[in-house]
Amino acid sequence: MPGTPMPRPTAPVSAGRYGHLFRPGYVHRDLYASPELFAAEMRHLFGNTWVYVGHESEIPQPNDFVMRTVGRRPVILCRKEDGGLSVLLNRCTHRGALVCRTPRGNARHFTCGYHAWTFLNDGRCTGVPLKHAYGSEYDRADQNLRSIAVDAYRGFIFASVSPHVPPLVEHLAGARDFLDQWLDRDGARPVLVQNGDMQFQTHANWKTVYDNAGDGYHPPFSHTSMLRVFADRYGDVDMQYYAKNFDESPLLSKDLGRGHTTLDQRPAMHAESAWRRQHVSPGREALEAALVDRYGAEEALRMLDASTGSGLNLNIFPNLLIIGNQIQMLEPVAVNRTVVRWFSTTLDGAPPEINATRLRLQEDFPSFGEVDDTAQFESCQHGLEDVPELEWVDIRRHMDTGAGRTDTDGYWREPISSDLHLRCYYGAWRRIMEEAAAR
Amino acid sequence: MSDARRTLVPPTRGYFDLDHYGTLAALVQEWRSLGEIPPERLPTAEDHASVCRFLHYEARLLDAARLPEWLALFTDDCVYWLPTDVDGADPRKVVSWEMNDRRRLEERVERLGTGRAYSQAPPTRTTHLYANIEVLTAGVTEVHALCTFLIQTHLAGRVSQRSGSNGFVLRRAGRSWQIVVKRVSLFDADLPQDNNSFTL
Incomplete structure (x- = not known):
């Protein structure tokens, strides 16, 4: 934020779960070398902030899409029929398979290759073959692809897995x-x-x-x-x-x-x-x-x-x-x-x-x-x-x-x-x- | 100053204009749509043999890291090109891994010769295999040569391969040839690439 520089981050204290990784003027090698910390970063860091996923000009037309990742999570960045943006976790709500395997293209819906569950590019589940086997209480709306937060600033599109993030412009500071x-x-x-x-x-x-x-x-x-x-x-x-x-x-x-x-x-x-x-x-x-x-x-x-x-x-x-x-x-x-x-x-x-x-x-x-x-x-x-x-x-x-x-x-x-x-x-x-x- | 120093005022080599790119884009389309080589474009047995000899020589220079000699195989109006796509995109519209004119190709070789090109310290060792060589006549002075390549590499303990197809335009030079175009099309150019800072 202009005019309000952050406090000089020179002396991190050793508090918190990760405090042992920091000393004033030094960071610990585990931040670069530990597979466990990497997994934690993918889950908690990339899962709790705005992550860049693409540019609006990559998906100019309705129903254009590109496959991207958010901290290893496969996602689909879509231009919806109405021109709005969606970012969907590319994981079938059934067994977890990718519903999209094409790096870029134009599609109004995605059909999982495994059991042909079908989803619109806003995430809505529109097709589950032989649905009767799930019983009479089954609601297809419960099976929608998980859609995550998305916002753009002058063409730059960011997504956040967690909905608990500040507005994008505040994040961009x-x-x-x-x-x-x-x-x-x-x-x-x-x-x-x-x-x-x-x-x-x-x-x-x-x-x-x-x-x-x-x-x-x-x-x-x-x-x-x-x-x-x-x-x-x-x-x-x-x-x-x-x-x-x-x-x-x-x-x-x-x-x-x-x-x-x-x-x-x-x-x-x-x-x-x-x-x-x-x-x-x-x-x-x-x-x-x-x-x-x-x-x-x-x-x-x-x-x-x-x-x-x-x-x-x-x-x-x-x-x-x-x-x-x-x-x-x-x-x-x-x-x-x-x-x-x-x-x-x-x-x-x-x-x-x-x-x-x-x-x-x-x-x-x-x-x-x-x-x-x-x-x-x-x-x-x-x-x-x-x-x-x-x-x-x-x-x-x-x-x-x-x-x-x-x-x-x-x-x-x-x-x-x-x-x-x-x-x-x-x-x-x-x-x-x-x-x-x-x- | 390095030995490579020649002049502060580069010779004007302005052949990379929009028309030149258009010619390259058309060339790629021709290669991509090629069926069986039409009879009228079949080379003489002698030309076919000399082109094969020349390509094998080119590969041998690369594997021996004799880059100044390799550079001498190229014409003054040459192109050394590694696209980033596998669809034959127009270089006016799509970025390349390398789109070198003669001057840039010289600079590339000079950089590798500085002793400070850390991406090649140690250098990548290579074995280039060229196969499926097809030769087509292209007017009186030039031929096109298409081939597949497999490059076995070893860099600092890691062994890996590069693969794809090459498109050459060769110009007659006495009893041998010079390279007007070398287009190195990695079959996975649009996917993550390891260190390709050696010469393909």
């Missing part, structure tokens, strides 16, 4: 401001999520991905190979601003409340022209020339600047990470396995050269950077799982340096290399998990 900023580039042309996705599987805990998305400390080191190739070819482009003492730069890590954080690189990346800072991508010259011919140099550059990476990592706890122009959705699979889905975005009504450029730019970091990050996640997982003698993970950066302060927009800010994001999301983790344990 300050992340809402930054989502607005992300969406309002290029005259707020609507963002489309209809351009495929990359599914990276990493043999690591889902939180290692979250730790990295808010980590402004690693880029010049983890991404040396990428930065070096592009610097050698193109000079001072991209994230070369990390080459200096980047904690003295205008780059920031911010606490947006409720576990959400941002890494804001815009002051450096968009200082002049993001497109001019962007290293060369396939088709750059041809597509830029076509745009200049049609729209003039100034307008072409404006559109290109707005379609270059946003310069913003927006981390919405627990499973939505907006990086550049991409929407990343985390799907925890096991304590040491996670699928990271990178959904590409285009802009509705933008020239085809802009959208082709966006796609080429969105292939850039995944193949030159994400691959190295993924390798680090797996490397961390190995160390955390297999060295039981070392129990604690250090999350102290800028905890005690006094470098943090409230920014002009009202949010708490720390230098870019801070571990602020970890302290913030673990604060939310503890709150949600302890509340669930107390019920």
Whole structure:
């Protein structure tokens, strides 16, 4: 919430069911390595908060659907006949089988393949073969698919298994401001999520991905190979601003409340022209020339600047990470396995050269950077799982340096290399998990 | 500065315009709808044999991690492409795992050569098997070659396979060939992928 930064989560007490996992500035390895804790997270964390399940443009037409998960639970995200949204637990109320096995499609109803129980996409049970065998008291309405809470903010759809969650906008807290900023580039042309996705599987805990998305400390080191190739070819482009003492730069890590954080690189990346800072991508010259011919140099550059990476990592706890122009959705699979889905975005009504450029730019970091990050996640997982003698993970950066302060927009800010994001999301983790344990 | 340093001003390689993408999309549709190879597109026995020799050589360079030599097999107007879909989608509309022009392909090889590409430390070991090779003539100077592949990999204690089909456009170069297009279509490109940062 603007103007009311959360208390600095620097000194968690050891109270509660999970208190033993936290010390000031440290978290316990079990958070990454314990299968029991992972199961508890799936049940109580992902079961008691808003979880990102998709974008409205993925299901534009009545009866469109996609299969998703909410903390491993299979769900179907549906556009109902009346245009409204539903999220159904994809578990037949009879014996538990999936009623939908198709990743995406258009259907008004789902029929379980096992005994042909049939359900409308609002969950209503409409067919149970040989119903008489259940006796005369049987009410089909008792067999409806379980529908869970769903709400959307400007296209982003979230679902909650528990109905006892705050309204979505309250949950989003300050992340809402930054989502607005992300969406309002290029005259707020609507963002489309209809351009495929990359599914990276990493043999690591889902939180290692979250730790990295808010980590402004690693880029010049983890991404040396990428930065070096592009610097050698193109000079001072991209994230070369990390080459200096980047904690003295205008780059920031911010606490947006409720576990959400941002890494804001815009002051450096968009200082002049993001497109001019962007290293060369396939088709750059041809597509830029076509745009200049049609729209003039100034307008072409404006559109290109707005379609270059946003310069913003927006981390919405627990499973939505907006990086550049991409929407990343985390799907925890096991304590040491996670699928990271990178959904590409285009802009509705933008020239085809802009959208082709966006796609080429969105292939850039995944193949030159994400691959190295993924390798680090797996490397961390190995160390955390297999060295039981070392129990604690250090999350102290800028905890005690006094470098943090409230920014002009009202949010708490720390230098870019801070571990602020970890302290913030673990604060939310503890709150949600302890509340669930107390019920 | 790395040895890869050539120039700060990249040569203009602007062939990736919208028309070029259209050509690629049409090529994929042609391959997807191909029936039995029409008689008029059957290559000579000599061309068929030289294409097979060339593909086996290409695979051998990859397995030996001789990437600069592998790169030299590609033309200046080449495409190295790994789609994310299995439906033959248009690359103007759907993101790819890789959609490399010549310059990006060079950068890819340079990155792997920096010694700081942690996704390949240690490097993935591979054995590429190409099978079911079909060759079609495409005008005077080019042929298309379709094949299936199985890549056995080993990365840091984990053994796994990649599989799918390759589509090549090859251009005549003396008695051998150069690669104009290499499209690597993983049969599960739309599903979760492990570390594919080696060269497929």
